[in-house]
Amino acid sequence: MTSLPVSAAADAPGDILSSARRLLSVYEKAGYARTHPGILQPAEPFLDLSGEDIRARIFLTAGRSGEELCLRPDFTIPVSRDYLASPAAGAPQGYCYLGPVFRDRGALPGEFLQAGIESFGRADKAAADAETLALGLAATAHFGHHTPEIRIGDVGLFTALVAALDLAPAWKRRLVKDFNRKASLAQDLERLTLSSGNGKADYQGVLAALAGSDPKAAHALVTDLLSIAGISAVGGRSVGEIADRFLEQATLGASATLPRETRALVERFLSINGNPVDAAAAMRTLAKEGKLALDAALDLFESRNAQMKTGGIDLSRVAFSCAFGRGMDYYTGFVFELTDGKANEPLVAGGRYDDLLTRLGSPMPIPAIGFSVWIERLSDLDTGGAA
Template sequence: MDHLVGAGYARCEPPLLQPAAAFFESGEDMRGRLYLTHDVSGTELCLRPEYTIPVCRQYIASPAFGQPASFSYCGPVFRLRRDGPGEFIQAGIESFGRADREAADAEILAVSLEAATLATSVRLETTIGDAGLFGDLLDSLAIPTQWRRRIIRGLAQGKGLAGILDAPRNGHIDHSGVLAALEGVDKKGARALVEDLLAIAGITSVGGRSAAEIADRFLEQAALKGGSGVPAEARQVMERYLAVSGDPDEASAALRALVADAKLPLEGALERFDNRLGFMGAHGLDVRALRFSTRLVRNLDYYTGFVFEARDAAKPSDPPLVGGGRYDRLATMLGASAPVPAVGASLWADSRAAGEAA
């Protein structure tokens, strides 16, 4: 912690009890592993499962909201685990409000890697990615929202593109009656219908999902069922994109060749990519020692740009000891009136805990 504070990241310690609703949008993996309780008014609470959302909530409520601010933390977090205790220590840093996004990304990477090296004394192997670049690619290919969610969710689960696009669209459970009832219904009407069905059954939520979230999932399934899928040309572009990995500078060249061949309007995104690499070098990082992967997708839904993970080089199959990235839309997801540039990283001393928390 002294290293993080000395680097300009003020100590922050959010409450252990947090509003559970704040974490429900972080992804299914997070939702199913919360330690839940209620207060006397019936509000659903949870033990703090990670720090980024609590620190962001505290920043939103502070007079510094909208201004550059940097925080560090170190303390217990709580998640249901397949084995072992559900409490473990997480440290990390968060940076809010910096307009120089690529410089902030590089600083977070450099500071967190240095802190992890000091804390663990292991040689780290670091992989970087760019969720924002992939999002821009999907935009330029006009991939429908429902397919975007399916693709990103599948990549986060380690699936290949073929397995994602060619998988049965309705799974093994027959929801044809509900899907037929939702056909042609707008989002508001769909939510009302699902809420009525759940109310009749005496159900308020399923697996931590609200009626509105369940309605959105049914709407997604209905759209996938009724659509024609991803066009072959767009699929070929995505396959070529997802095949890019390795040296960051060589990856940049490969991506620029793809953009030129497919005539995609991604020059600005690639310029930001190259600028970020330049700032990494300015922070003393050996860019050639980093590995870039277009397939790197972190399993929390709020990441929107630069992402990274670092593992013990002697144990490359172990979970990451460091992980983080950019999450510019998290503030509005938590109720802020405007989005705020934000990037951060989490560190774990125990790779087993990292595997449960990443």
């Protein structure tokens, strides 16, 4: 495969494309350099890191040497990879972009335009979060929608809550991973609360034999067994990933149950919502009553509130929920969506992903945050069409 048509941009009406390009100039003036990541990308990072929602909708292909490739389903991972390969890697740097992305959306076109920004290396996380939200609001205002509904959450708060609980490490990882999948999280809490021994799998004997063994040896054994059985990949997961999941089940199966009062504490946390100021007070009360070490996460949350207020964002318009997530496995902190209040689909959405660049190969942690703009959705609002 030598080239691919950029038809989403080419087929877009001239006024829509011109307006999108003017939005990019706004971001360039704010200090975000224009970048043009390739349309054809290695599939592995998206399959490993994006989450089930994106994984199920990727358009996959293969290179001449058999390598698995895909049409980029979003810009975050491609821009992150290009940043890590650049001389700027590790230093503060912001990028903006405009172009087509590709996802299987059923009856809707699988190719559509997105714009957005990605910001790397800023240590002032609260200020970077507030600036990112302000630039997201600039996108809706650019298309004539000045009062979108603002929904925010914070994956870091839930991670801090789980870290403070008396749970096996495997269960902590599982709860954080399933945070963006509400049905999965509810199932996890139910399973933890039930007495051990219920619903044992048919392969419980194998899990019991592996439990407590050397992790590397157990992983090698399971990988060998899968290979002997002729299993190479299932649902986009490699043999290694399947082995990891299998061994995780062994640990979870041997873990203690979750006291009902602890489950009630988690569910009380997840029920907190409202404007960010009132929510912060409610979380402080919960942390004090539950004797939970949430001070650092709450300090960052309140500092972000102050930065948003200083930046001119009316916090009374902001709807915060402790249970709000965005379905991407790589989010680690602040997340947000801007909507028109009618459709469920976001107009602008993004969040903080501080662990992603390490998982992409960075030798050191690099703070990162960004968002995507759905150009057609905003253009439909601008022209009076359906969102």
